[in-house]
Amino acid sequence: MFGKQKSAVTVIVKGGFEEARLRGDRRLGTEHLLLGLLHHEESARTIGVDLAAARAALDELDRAALRMLGVEVGDLPATPRKHPPVPATALTSSARAVLNQAIRATTVKTREAQVPRHLALNLLAQKRPDPVAQLIDQLGLDRAALHGRLA
Template sequence: MFERFAVEARNTVVRSVEVAGRRGDRRLGTEHLLLAALADDGIASALGVDAATAETAADAADREALAQIGVDVAAYGPLVHAVGTPRPRLTAGGKVVMKRTLEYAVVERSRRIELSHLVLALLERPAPDPAAALLSRLGVDATRARSALQRG
């Protein structure tokens, strides 16, 4: 399936692996795909949020979740990542997004899987999916974003 990805979509998936590694996550989830997709100006415009704002919101959500179980992130200093860690596997939600991405391309009779197909699949994730939670935290109007993406 990866060979059908348009360059922007392929680069986003590759970037999502980097995002997961940078965030210290062992699995590649929908939040990593979303954060990577927002590096594209067209996607950021359609969703009404930029990558830096989304990264900040994701970091804040992580800190809040850890604080709820009594972990003060500030007490630990910067996170150090192991070099040469294996490529993360997709979460169940990530697998569903990839499947839906392909389905969007098929419905449109597109020969390529475009970045917009990936983002449309992310926009339909239900709570408590991490991408859905991040989109909600950012105040993204999924209906408006979907419409902007489908207009091109």
């Protein structure tokens, strides 16, 4: 009929790897997992942030870090450079832990429906200096309110 739908976990993880590649990052981090969650429509609605806004916030964090080092970056090209894919095994230890916790919190039967929620909760629980904590703050997300919607 309509073909097989991709699983939520596949959409999120592949989206995270794609975001890392687009940014030219060599590893998938927790910030990429948050961007990957925004590739999943239901998760994006729950979080209340669109992908473009999250990308812009992450770019601003990068610019701020460079300014702290005395480097001023001008306007970036609208079309990103072509970067090679990020290897499937290239996860930061924090990203691997968050993803594993989300999977372990589910059963095989509930995994499809529950991993996105558990992943979002685990990402919200991260503290600075983890990049996703900085991104959540940059986006102005209310952690308590979002936690309440997800729990």
